[in-house]
Amino acid sequence: LRLFDEIKDIESDAIHHxxxxxxxxxxxxxxxxxxxFIxxxxxxxxxxxxxLRALASVAIAIGYSLVMYKEFFSKKWLRAHLTLYAVTHTFVVIFLSTAIFSALLNKPLANLPPDLLHFSFGGWFLFNIFEFGRKTFARQEEKEGINSYSKIFGRFGAVLLVLTMAILSIVFINSVTTSAVDSGFLFLWLGVTTIAGFLYAILDxxxxxxxxxxxxxxxxxFTxxxxxxxxxY
Known part of the structure; x- marks a missing residue:
């Protein structure tokens, strides 16, 4: 997926990176x-x-990633909508997660336990945190011609977007890991992110x-x- 991004962004990188x-x-x-291809x-x-079940599952994930590489055949429109662009690309995490579960359990995707599907969606939210967070900047860091979530939503809006993803990830992951200790640590990481986010948003x-x-x-x-x-333990 990272290699796909390198190819897709080659023209933009020549200017900005x-x-x-x-x-x-x-x-x-x-x-x-x-x-x-290798x-x-x-x-x-x-x-x-x-x-064959595992092979079929990963083939679906690879197929989605190839369509994603072509930017769903809507490059211009999709690139104009940064948030939608991100979540449709990180969505491949669900297919990759379920492919792994299908392989380990020797079950077709349709027969996977619901809690593993919830866990896979939790992974999607986690990758959205990474994607939204890495394109959030202080005012002095913003660059002309490069879009960011802090430009679209403002600093506070960008932080709230990440925190929403973090809360959703905890909700979905907790459907599998019901331990109070697990939940405690997940909320600890959420707290650290919240403090760091609001310090950035307030002080810029x-x-x-x-x-x-x-x-x-x-x-x-962390998660x-x-x-x-x-x-x-």
């Missing part, structure tokens, strides 16, 4: 495309080891915006890490 590998000429577009082949091979300082982006970038790791570690 000339330091990235493709604009600098360190990598060629053909190199990225070859890497994409990774897809490996995904299909690995999932095929778990049977670049260093606070960077701290906020750092925390939202790690939110996925999944908490769930994994606490399974051993």
């Amino acid at each position: 000339p330091e990235r590998p493709l604009p600098r000429g360190i990598l060629r577009k053909d190199d990225i495309i070859r890497a994409v 990774i897809i082949a490996l995904e299909l091979l690995l999932f095929s080891l778990y049977g 300082r670049p260093h606070l915006a960077k701290i906020y982006r750092f925390i939202t970038s790690l939110y996925i790791i 999944y890490g908490t769930i994994i570690i606490l399974q051993f």
Whole structure:
């Protein structure tokens, strides 16, 4: 998915991010495309080891990602709607999550337990936190010609958007991890993000915006890490 983004953004990166590998000429577009096909082949091979159900599940995820790469054949319109662009792209997380569950449980997608579907949607909300957070800036950091959630919604609106995703992720993930300890840690990460977000929104300082982006970038790791570690206690 990251490789797809590198290809899609090559024209914009040449103007706004000339330091990235493709604009600098360190990598060629053909190199990225070859890497994409190699990774897809490996995904299909690995999932095929778990049977036809797993293979069919990951094929759906790959199919969605390829349509996503073509920007749903509505590039101009979709790019004009940054939030919709983001959530339709991160939605692939649900297909990837359910493909993994299908492989591990040897069940078709239609027969997966509802709580695992809820968990997959929780993952979608987590990736939205990452996506919304990384494109939120202090006023001094905003760049001409580059859209951001802080431009669209304002600083407070952008923070509230992330916090909404965080709360939804907790609601959906808690349908699987019902432990009070799990919930406590998830709300702890929410509290840290809330404090960092409102400090950034109120004071509008670049260093606070960077701290906020750092925390939202790690939110996925905090959440999944908490769930994994606490399974051993």
